[in-house]
Every structure is written in structure tokens, then in C-alpha cells.
Amino acid sequence: xxxxxxxxxxxxxxxxxxxxxxxxxxxxxxxxxxxxxxxxxxxxxxxxxxxxxxxxxxxxxxxxxxxxxxxxxxxxxxxxxxxxxxxxxxxxxxxxxxxxxxxxxxxxxxxxxxxxxxxxxxxxxxxxxxxxxxxxxxxxxxxxxxxxxxxxxxxxxxxxxxxxxxxxxxxxxxxxxxxxxxxxxxxxxxxxxxxxxxxxxxxxxxxxxxxxxxxxxxxxxxxxxxxxxxxxxxxxxxxxxxxxxxxxxxxxxxxxxxxxxxxxxxxxxxxxxxxxxxxxxxxxxxxxxxxxxxxxxxxxxxxxxxxxxxxxxxxxxxxxxxxxxxxxxxxxxxxxxxxxxxxxxxxxxxxxxxxxxxxxxxxxxxxxxxxxxxxxxxxxxxxxxxxxxxxxxxxxxxxxxxxxxxxxxxxxxxxxxxxxxxxxxxxxxxxxxxxxxxxxxxxxxxxxxxxxxxxxxxxxxxxxxxxxxxxxxxxxxxxxxxxxxxxxxxxxxxxxxxxxxxxxxxxxxxxxxxxxxxxxxxxxxxxxxxxxxxxxxxxxxxxxxxxxxxxxxxxxxxxxxxxxxxxxxxxxxxxxxxxxxxxxxxxxxxxxxxxxxxxxxxxxxxxxxxxxxxxxxxxxxxxxxxxxxxxxxx
RNA sequence: GCCGGAGUAGCUCAGCUGGUAGAGCAACGCCCUUGUAAGGCGUAGGCCGUCGGUUCGAGUCCGACCUCCGGCUCCA
Numbered sequence: 001x002x003x004x005x006x007x008x009x010x011x012x013x014x015x016x017x018x019x020x021x022x023x024x025x026x027x028x029x030x031x032x033x034x035x036x037x038x039x040x041x042x043x044x045x046x047x048x049x050x051x052x053x054x055x056x057x058x059x060x061x062x063x064x065x066x067x068x069x070x071x072x073x074x075x076x077x078x079x080x081x082x083x084x085x086x087x088x089x090x091x092x093x094x095x096x097x098x099x100x101x102x103x104x105x106x107x108x109x110x111x112x113x114x115x116x117x118x119x120x121x122x123x124x125x126x127x128x129x130x131x132x133x134x135x136x137x138x139x140x141x142x143x144x145x146x147x148x149x150x151x152x153x154x155x156x157x158x159x160x161x162x163x164x165x166x167x168x169x170x171x172x173x174x175x176x177x178x179x180x181x182x183x184x185x186x187x188x189x190x191x192x193x194x195x196x197x198x199x200x201x202x203x204x205x206x207x208x209x210x211x212x213x214x215x216x217x218x219x220x221x222x223x224x225x226x227x228x229x230x231x232x233x234x235x236x237x238x239x240x241x242x243x244x245x246x247x248x249x250x251x252x253x254x255x256x257x258x259x260x261x262x263x264x265x266x267x268x269x270x271x272x273x274x275x276x277x278x279x280x281x282x283x284x285x286x287x288x289x290x291x292x293x294x295x296x297x298x299x300x301x302x303x304x305x306x307x308x309x310x311x312x313x314x315x316x317x318x319x320x321x322x323x324x325x326x327x328x329x330x331x332x333x334x335x336x337x338x339x340x341x342x343x344x345x346x347x348x349x350x351x352x353x354x355x356x357x358x359x360x361x362x363x364x365x366x367x368x369x370x371x372x373x374x375x376x377x378x379x380x381x382x383x384x385x386x387x388x389x390x391x392x393x394x395x396x397x398x399x400x401x402x403x404x405x406x407x408x409x410x411x412x413x414x415x416x417x418x419x420x421x422x423x424x425x426x427x428x429x430x431x432x433x434x435x436x437x438x439x440x441x442x443x444x445x446x447x448x449x450x451x452x453x454x455x456x457x458x459x460x461x462x463x464x465x466x467x468x469x470x471x472x473x474x475x476x477x478x479x480x481x482x483x484x485x486x487x488x489x490x491x492x493x494x495x496x497x498x499x500x501x502x503x504x505x506x507x508x509x510x511x512x513x514x515x516x517x518x519x520x521x522x523x524x525x526x527x528x529x530x531x532x533x534x535x536x537x538x539x540x541x542x543x544x545x546x547x548x549x550x551x552x553x554x555x556x557x558x559x560x561x562x563x564x565x566x567x568x569x570x571x572x573x574x575x576x577x578x579x580x581x582x583x584x585x586x587x588x589x590x591x592x593x594x595x596x597x598x599x600x601x602x603x604x605x606x607x608x609x610x611x612x613x614x615x616x617x618x619x620x621x622x623x624x625x626x627x628x629x630x631x632x633x634x
Numbered sequence: 635g636c637c638g639g640a641g642u643a644g645c646u647c648a649g650c651u652g653g654u655a656g657a658g659c660a661a662c663g664c665c666c667u668u669g670u671a672a673g674g675c676g677u678a679g680g681c682c683g684u685c686g687g688u689u690c691g692a693g694u695c696c697g698a699c700c701u702c703c704g705g706c707u708c709c710a
Contacts, residue, residue, distance in 0.1 A: 105705095113637080113638080114637095114638080115638075115639090116638065116639060203704095204638080204639090204704055204705075205637080205638050205639080205704085205705085206637065206638065206704065206705030206706065207636060207637025207638065207705070207706055207707095208636095208637080208705070208706045208707090209636080209637095209706060209707060212706075212707075213707085214635080214636075214706080214707045214708080218636060218637055218706075218707095219637090219706095220637070220638080221637085221638095221705070221706080223704090223705080249702095249703095253644095253645075254645085260701095260702090261701090262683080262700070262701050262702090265700090265701070265702090319708090320708085320709075320710095337710080338710075367710085369709085369710075371708085371709075372635050372636095372707080372708065372709090373635070373700095373701090374635065374636070374637095374705090374706085374707085374708095375635090375707085375708065375709075376701095376702090377703095381709080385710075387710075463709090465709095465710070470710085472710085484709085484710065487710060489710090516710090518710075521710075522710075525710095550669090550670085551668095552667080552668060552669060553667045553668060554667070554668095555667085579667070579668065581668085581672090581673085582666090582667090582668050582669090582672085582673060583668055583669050583670060584668085584669085584670070584671065584672065584673085585668095585671080585672055585673080586668095586670090586671095587669095587670045587671055588670095588671035588672055589671085589672090590670095590671090591670095591671055592671080598670080600669060600670060602668085602669060603669090604669080611669080611670080613670060617670080617671080619670070
């Protein structure tokens, strides 16, 4: 048979030949360094037979940055981890251990709780295995054989995995010098041997439910990472350090933007400087909404239980709500976790005509969501949520156009911050209202809109809200964790439940459709993500202090104050740093605070000649007038 | 909510096996009068997360709770 190499040349191989055979046919060095083969773009184990006409690409230990090559290395590392844990902790049951972005993990059921310091000896044992050497063999067996084998070994989790696995069952055995060190149920692919694992580190420990199901037993997950070289591991650890420096929780305190307190977990205290950023975002929201026919409204914070029963929140969202009850009473009201019911009531308060539609209500008032204690995270997961929220009431025919409008609007906003969120189409969850037909329709409308705009997206199976599917916009924090920002949702349920109608041109009553949309998402979360994105160095228009003037000595204080006054009059946020410290120290402070411009003012300066320094340390000399002109372009 | 870890001055952290708490930075005061990333000297600052227990004695040991960190689940 023939296979096709990346340069389109053909390689003649005997029938049943594997990726490794192909490598051998090309050269012994390649065969030694090969770690996996891509067949028609799909990763495949070197030991798996190729098919006639396959287009193959061999990856080697030199492809140190290739995600697939790293995944194989890490997957094999996970198996070494499992072997080590089994040897060190008799009675442990093994579950599952895949590679993940930046590393790998393996889940175990330990008879005794594992502690953080145990990682050291486990890591030492893995390193011993590597120095001893392991090579992997692949074998295919029947489902029954696999079940018998794992049942005999006392591995119930593996038995369950065999039961639910689709396709053939394959095993990987790792061994050295003829010993059989560890055999695991695994789809692969794996390395040929452990030599390429040049750097490995167990990083942390966490609990994880079996099969991600909170009703199932909680296992102990050991996380680690591995690389093809020590330098790559060092670089990775350095990147983690850098990410910690960008952490908005740290910068929030350092830059005096906000703080969090036990006094009200999950509810930030916004400091004056943080409020500047916040208000700039609010101004942006108002300005842009006004251009697009949104009308700002304000609706109550607390509603009677009956409202939440009507909306479905009492049934579907109650656990996440702060409820209001008198002494010894059952709750009779709740704080709003979303604005939609208020907007429904507002819409329903008057007779509506098709001529009024679409009606676009915008509101960014405070929402309260009683998030589980363990899920709170700085500004990124809070209990006090403020969205740049709006609800668009329209006819069914108007829905696609309104969705388009929201998508265009979102693009405009995100471009302003020079970020590209990734889109997700979140489909029907198990816990939902409405019929399958309604969901088919709503999901279809959103999907078509994404495709119309050529926006790449992934499907978030079951991640829609209880009342409708949504297009979500996600962004990553400094550590690469993904957070949902904006959301655009199509909803046929709420208007029906609230009995909303409008009079159509046909002189009969119709039920409007509602589009729920928050484009930046929660302002708390958005400020958090922006802080990490900019590492605290906000663009000029968002910077809490835009210009700081440093008089060289007391003699220059008045002139500096006058200069600040001019800048304030020109509409900029400027302040004086009094000369109680040296210039060097005040410059340093301004740099650490990431203030866009500092102006040193001494004997040599005048309004005709200012010494301006930007955040990068770049200095320039220009007149006040041209400085102000320059600021106006930012 | 669950698993693991942590909580000492405003911040970053030290405090060995129990003997009554310490540094740097920040703050404040004085001196210096400053020229583009830390001038000098000094002062003040802590219910060692909270409550309970063991002990002659607890920052240190034990328990419960609270909060935070990393995950899991959840989630807009």
C-alpha cells in the first residue's frame, strides 16, 4: 500500500504497516524520535495500522511546541503518575487521566485523603520511573476480557469506563526490561518510551467528581505538566508568574481600584479610581445605546414571590436567589438576579401596538445572585452583578434583524478594547421551559445569525438558560481560564408566561419575542478581565489618573497646580504629586500606578515647553497646547 | 456546596520542636529642595481570621465556624 507524506511524495509500505513502520522506512533517526502520527489531520498512535492512501505526518520529539505532540507526552506522563501512585498507595483505585491544556491530570480514589506534601514523593517516584525507563505497548482486547481484567484488579472505575466506551477497547502497557509495570485502559496515543519526557512537575491537587457528576463520589485529582525540555517547563512557570502579576485581584489592590471583604463576600467595594473605570464603561454603554434606539429604564430590586413564580425563577433559579422573609416566615419575595421580569412587567403595563415594536429597554441596575461560596472569584464571579443589560421586545419577523443589530453592536464594543472574544452557541439545558419545537426554532435563529456574520463558534451543549438558547461571548483571564462575558438570548417563554401581547396589523393580539442581551456582560467581570488584559495599564480614556504633574521643588508647586487646572479644564483627569519626595521616587510611583503621562515641571519648563514622560519611559518636550492636542487623539 | 491548601502590621512575608511578635515596603514626622523607576534619620502601627478546647502558659497543639486561594460541581 501507499501513504502520502506532507511533501505529497508517496511511500510504499507493506499492508498493515503502522506509523512507526513508515518512520523506519524513512530513516532510523526519525523512527527513534517519532512520537505520533497525524493521519488525514487526526492524531493516531504510532502502533496503529495505516490505511492505503492515508496522508500522514510524523511528529517527533523536535515538535516541542506542537499541541498534539505535547498532549501525547503528557498523556504518557499521566500513566507514569498512575503507576507511581499505585505503587506508593496500595488500595488506591484509578479512574481517568487525560492530557489537558498545559498539562495533564489523573483522578484517583484514595483510601486515605492525600495531602499536598505527598506530591513530592509521588513526583520523585515518577522521576525514578523515567530514569529507569518505560516503553509503551498497545494491545486491543475484547470488552469482556477488559472487564474481567479490571474487575480482577479491583478497579471499578475502569470497569465502568469499559462499559460506556464506544468503539474498540485498547490497553497500554508500560514496562522496562521485560517487567510489566502498569497497564491502563486507554485510547492513546502514547509515546514509544519515556525518554522524551525531559521535564515533569506535579503542580496541584484538587477534588473532582467522578464523571463530572456531583451526585457521584468525589475523587482526588492530581495535576501535573510535562515538556520536551527543561527550558520549556521553566518558560511555562515563568508565564504563570507573569499571569500572577496580571491578576486583577492583586492589581485591584495595588492600583486602588476596589477591594473585597468578608463583610459581604462576592460584593466588591469600588474605590474612587475603580469608579472612574466603571463610569467610563457606563458612559460608553449609555452613549452607544442611545445611538441604537435603546431607552434606559429602571425597575425594582425586590419583587413579590408571585412574579418569580410567573417567570419560572422560583422553580428554576431559586437556589441562586436571595430571598426575603419575615421572622419565622416562608420567603415571600426575592431580590432580582436578572432584569427580565421587571422589563416584562414594564412592557405589560400598557397596551402595545405592532407600530411600537421593537421596544428596547436598557438597564444596568444591581442584580444579586447567591452564588455558591466555593465559586466566588474576585471580580470575575461575584454575587453583586451589574450587567449592561437590555431586553428587546419585537415581532417574530424582527428577531433576525435585532439579533444582527446586537452582534454588530458587540463587535463595535469589543473592537474598542482590541480584544476578540470567542463565541459559543449555548443550547437547551435539561432544566428548561418550553417545547422542543420552540427550542429548535430559537436555536436555529441564533445559529443562522452567527453564520450570517461569519463568526466562528463552538456549541455549548446544554448550556443555555432555562428560558432560551444563547450566543455567548467568552474571554480568557490571565491564566487562560475562560469567562462568559456578553450574551444574546432568544426567548419565547417569558413573554408568554407574563401574558404579554401587542396588537398586530391584523387587529388580533400577538405575543412578542424577547431578546435578552448584555454585550459586555457583567461590568464587574468586564473590569476584572480588562485589568488582566491590560495588566493594569488601562488605555488613556479608561485610566483613573491620566496625567500626573511633578513639580521639581516647592518653587514650582503653583505652576504645577495651574497646569493641572488647565488639564482638568480640557477634560482630563490630572493631579499634582507634591514635592515631598524626590523626582525619582515620584516617577517610580507613577510608573507602578501605570499612569499614562507624567509631566516633570521645574525651572526649565513653561507652558511652551513641558517635559512629558509616557508609561513606557519615553520622554518628549512639547508645549501645553500640543500636549492637549495629543491627548485629544487618544 | 464538595476536595485540598491558607489566614501574623495597609502590602509582601519571617516567627524551629508551645514561653508572651519581627523585617522590608507603604504611612506619619523631621532633615534634604529634588531633573525622569526607591535620598537620610526617626515615629507609630498587630484581639496572630472568629469562637471554643488542651496546657502553668497557645501565633504555634485540637475542634467548629468564617473568609480567601487552586480545582470540581454550578453558573448569567
